[in-house]
Amino acid sequence: MVPTDIYLKKILKLLQCSWKKKQEVRKQLLARIVEEMEAGEMETDVIRRMGKPEEVAAELNAGFSPEEKKKYKRALLIKRICIGLVAAAVVAGVIAGILHWIFPKTTTVEEGSGAFERAAVEAQAEHVIWLLDQGEYASVQQSADESVKDSLSPERLSGAKQSLSADWGSRRTMGEMEIKEITEKGQSRAIVQVTAQYDHVTVTYTVTFDEAMRLLELKLDGAD
Numbered sequence: 579m580v581p582t583d584i585y586l587k588k589i590l591k592l593l594q595c596s597w598k599k600k601q602e603v604r605k606q607l608l609a610r611i612v613e614e615m616e617a618g619e620m621e622t623d624v625i626r627r628m629g630k631p632e633e634v635a636a637e638l639n640a641g642f643s644p645e646e647k648k649k650y651k652r653a654l655l656i657k658r659i660c661i662g663l664v665a666a667a668v669v670a671g672v673i674a675g676i677l678h679w680i681f682p683k684t685t686t687v688e689e690g691s692g693a694f695e696r697a698a699v700e701a702q703a704e705h706v707i708w709l710l711d712q713g714e715y716a717s718v719q720q721s722a723d724e725s726v727k728d729s730l731s732p733e734r735l736s737g738a739k740q741s742l743s744a745d746w747g748s749r750r751t752m753g754e755m756e757i758k759e760i761t762e763k764g765q766s767r768a769i770v771q772v773t774a775q776y777d778h779v780t781v782t783y784t785v786t787f788d789e790a791m792r793l794l795e796l797k798l799d800g801a802d
């Protein structure tokens with residue numbers, strides 16, 4: 579950028595007038611500089627003789643009409659309002675994004691994050707239930723995430739089954755699995771709910787997996 583452009587830009591930035599008036603002033607000042615340069619003056623000498631940008635702007639501002647100053651104040655107010663609205667919109671967007679990230683979002687696995695496939699979730703849930711049916715409680719615990727293994731110990735799993743019925747009998751039927759995905763704080767989990775009927779009890783299982791298909795939670799609700 580040549581010295582004249584920089585000089586004029588600094589002056590215009592300090593002017594308290596409308597945009598249209600600023601363009602008129604720029605045209606006049608540029609014409610003056612070009613005229614003196616064509617007369618043999620050096621560009622830097624012309625600019626130095628005209629005065630510092632602050633001095634030139636102060637002189638021009640003093641000569642503007644009250645109406646011109648009103649236009650400037652009105653434009654400045656509109657600009658500040660627009661900046662405020664944009665800032666408010668940005669803040670609102672950030673807050674909305676944070677809330678969306680923090681609070682749980684529930685969807686089907688088909689419409690979710692893509693971390694789960696229905697067939698794989700169904701197969702894993704079926705496997706966990708089969709292990710429970712066989713009394714393979716240690717294997718159920720082994721399939722769980724480290725953070726929940728203590729709550730899924732063989733003793734607790736056996737006790738949970740006994741609390742529903744001392745004798746379940748054999749499994750006769752299993753209903754259709756209802757699967758949903760919950761995403762919270764960037765982490766997704768699949769929750770399966772299914773009801774199985776045994777000889778002496780009906781059990782509703784709620785089985786939760788993380789994205790690595792590790793068991794996070796296992797609930798058993800029964801009815802005689």
